[in-house]
Amino acid sequence: MTGNHQMLALVLFSAFVAVTLGITTWVSRHHQGSAEEFYAGGRLFSPMENGFAIAGDYMSAASFLGISGLIALFGYDGLLYSVGFLVAWLVVLFLVAELVRNCGRFTLADVIAARMRERPVRIAAGTSSVIVSVLYLVAQMVGAGSLVALLLGGTSEAAQSWTVIAVGALMVIYVSLGGMRATTWIQIVKAVLLMGGTIALTVLVLVRFHGDFNQLLRTAAERSGHGDAFLAPGLRYGGDWTSRFDFISLGLALVLGTAGLPHILSRFYTVPTARAARRSVVWSIGLIGGFYLMTIVLGFGAAAIVGPQAVRGSNAAGNTAVPLLALDLGGGADSTGGTVLFAIVAAIAFATILAVVAGITLASSASVAHDLYASLRRPRGKQRSEVAVARTAAVGIGVVAIGLGLLARDLNVAFLVGLAFAVAASANLPVLLYSLFWGGFTTRGAVWSVYGGLVPSLVLVLLSPVVSGSPESLFPGVDFQYFPLQNPGLVSIPLGFLAGWLGTVTSAEDPDEAKHAETEVRSLTGAGAV
């Protein structure tokens, strides 16, 4: 990578940072901080705006660079990821979005606590939300660090560390000063940039192949060295049965986890009604589906134009496939076009990471202040002080994420993301669905369901080959590996549902019929919604 790339990429990226900081200052000057304003951005975003913001929250650098990189290296198996990430939105649309908008105020715990004894339920749901967010956040921070090394040529550890610290500092500024309103606008700007960049690259790839998708696939298969096997599943997950079950486990976690991600749920509160929440999900499904369809073209395009050998030579995980493709499409490493396209892609990838971490930080600071702090300590007249707590929490979470991001520097990003989805699907989704749809659900069931999904998923990871017992583990020297799969979802998601059922049938307390009636009526009609 030459100095020209770096300079231009840095200029573009600084421009993005300047624009977003401008948005943040402007927002913080014109809107004073009530809880409605800080957590929900005043609730008056339009469905289209929120749809773009949801897409911006969801399309992380892991999808932009990671999935197309996986396709470039392993062909069809990379595509399996994108299908899971998209189909997950049907779960959100059908079962979650409207009902959560109608029942809740700011967080996941609001929906559940409305029916139950508030304190234990809030503490449980708040804890699991914070854990899911921090896992996801660490994944993005690690991704940011390695991206800098790859794109700007700063391979030194110091450059990576400073990137992680800078990203953390920026996200804390966005969130604590601008709240939900600034975060939403940053997501929208980022989603537009990302879609624009992806569309441009896709068109260039298709033009190169004269619009012939068949020819693109054939060339990719030939250059991959695998022939037709490149276009069928099995190159990455087709080995022994352990790796096949591992993929099924990941597939389940992806499709069920999205509906339990706190930063996705909190986005539904930024629109005025359930109908607007539905329309924002429809917008985001259109955007996200279009985006993943284009990453397929980019992935096979990188395999066909750049070649898997060159991609692997630059980064073993394939994360640089799209930047290399951009370089090639623009006319090669020494051309102006190549330099410009490469710099644009690098800047978009940074923008993506910054926007995603801001969204997650906001959601987790809401869980800390609105659920954990408010239940562990109940000050009277707390409206203003809760926002102050949330701002402080954002700083605290930023520090934790920076620290963990530096520690976990060598962990695989895709694994961390898969883990966050698995914990969300095991701990958050069962309790949410039970609360919305099961009349007999009780407080004990809710608490058991959260911990019954959270604890097994975390313990199974500790006992998995990720942590010990294989050369690629975190601690290769020791061996306490008792669970064969890397992703715990296949076991821990059913356990979360089972624990919720078990807790409910064994609890002495009778379910509160009136509270259930209230939740059901409110969730389907919107009566009493804020």
Add this chain to the structure above:
Amino acid sequence: MGGGTRFDDPWYDALASGWGELDGTGAPAPVVPPMRREQEGRGGGAADVYLEVQRSAAFQEVRSRYRRFVIPCVAVFFSWYVGYVVTATTAPGFMARPVAGAVNVAMLAGLGQFLTTFLFTWAYARHARLRRDRAALDLRWDTQELTRGLRGGGS
């Protein structure tokens, strides 16, 4: 509210500009003030209102319309997705079977997942708009009237 009534565009437009969403000028359209947040120790009155609404025929109709649409759809797309993932991991030979040119069964199934996701999204949005929104909105007003009445008018 008739059981099989279809609601068409004029109503839809009226709703779009009158239900708490942004109007042309970017300012919020008038919204009926939301019910106050649940206060602790809320009397039995509001609870009775919600029980009464829950038992009403109108609400049962909305709920069953929602469930009759959502439950089969979720069952279909979830099994279609799980079937796809399991087939891709356990029967790669079948998935590799060529169909036309470089396109094989796996590619068709993958693109089929995208297509069905878009179709399900469209069908759900249409069903909710035509069969549920109007009835749910009526119920929302009625319920809020009842709970507001309990508090002695106005919020």
